Structure formats: structure tokens, C-alpha cells
Amino acid sequence: MVDVREDILARLLVVVATIPNIRSAYRNNLNIDETELPAAIVLDGDEETNDATDLSMRPAHRPTVVQFMPEIIIADQADLVGSNLSVMRRELIKRVLFDTALNDQIVKTGRNGNGAIRYLGCQTDVGWMRSLHGALKAQFLFKYSMRPEEL
């Protein structure tokens, strides 16, 4: 059984936990406490295919290309929270785009296959709590081949 979507999400959780100074890393945990900050949360994202327009005679169980877009939240509280988020964003992007397991074994980019990993962008949000609270939501796109016979 090969479930690339699940493998990507599981690997992302491992990757975000290696960002310097991250105190806690979760998957789909939507309620955290200030004592857990800085925190990184991997959110299972949406995925789509182009098969809605594929009306060919192709058998239903043949491989198809999936574009999967998980989201990663990074949150922190500090006087210089903006600078902190910038540092963690930089580390996040580097660690995802250069991760060997994601590129070579899971998504299979470059010489390994026809997969792709892209950084799509991020949104930020700030507000006052005990000190300045900031969060950054980053989106990545993972293009991979889904093979129904392997699921």
C-alpha cells in the first residue's frame, strides 16, 4: 500500500519539528496554549486533479496526477514576533523544498519521477496577548502520481 498524501503529511510533521526553536509540532491541532509557542501545525490540505475534464476512454483505475496543497501554521509570541516568523518561514521553506525524503522517495521530483514541490506563499496575522502574537500560514503544492492499484 502506498498513500503518497499521508506520507507527505507525516513527513511534513517531521520536517517542521526540526525548525530551530520550535517548541511543539502538531498535525491538525487547532487549539494550542501560549506555553507551547513557538509552534508549528501541519494542516491536512485540499487536493485536486484535472480529471473532471478527462472524458477519454482511459480506464478508471489508471494513474492520475494529483495536486495536493497542505498548509503549515507557525505561531509565536514575542516582542519581535515579526522577525521570529521571518526566520522560521525561511527555515520552513528551505527544509521542505530541500528535504530528501520528500523529493526522492515520496513525491519523486526531478530525476526521481514527475512529481513537483512548490512553495505557493503565505499569509500573516498579528494581535496582542501577553505580548505580541503572530502567526504565519504557508501553503505548499505537491504534485504526485496517484496510482489507485497501490492504495
Added chain:
Amino acid sequence: MIDFSADLYDPIYAVLGVPATLTIGTAGEIALTVIDKTRSKTQTSGGVETSSVGPGAYARIPELTANGIAVGECIGAVLTFNGRSWIVREAPVQGSPNGEDLGEVRFLLMKAAG
């Protein structure tokens, strides 16, 4: 006319007020009575809700005035009460039926460095 200072604020601060110290730059420390209004607070960003506190305190403007302090001078000052020190980041005046100068100021606080 009702004297809200005598009929309302005096008894409230007598019961709920705690001693505080306000340190404004080089002007030194003044003693105040404040009401601790630190409350739980959450911030939701990207669907993730983070729990923390929104530190705050109420003080009476006549008490500041008696010490020669204007509300605007309080921003950036250090307020110490209930065993913690905070920096005043905003100080919105709350007003009163007898006029804002006889009312309260709400100190919105942030964690002091260190």
C-alpha cells in the same frame, strides 16, 4: 448630582483594588490602586486558536492627576501589581458620568522584557 467618585469608584476600589507601582521614565515611582483586569484571551490565525491572556488594569484618573501624571505619560511606563511587572502599551480613557477626568483609565499591558 450623583458623585460617582464617592458613591461608585471609592467602594469598588476599596474592595477590588490592589496596590500598584507605576514607574514613568526618570520621574520615579508613584503608588496607585488598580483593579486587575487580566483576562484569558485567544487569537485565531489560519484556523488555529492560541490561548493566552490579555493583561490589563483599571486605575482612577484623579489618582494619577493627584500625582501629577497625565494619562498620555503612562504609555511605556512600567506597572507593577499582584507580583508581576508589565509595560503600559495603551491607556484608553473610560469616561464617567461626571466627566472623563473623574473616571478611569484602562491600562492595556504587555509583558515586560526579561
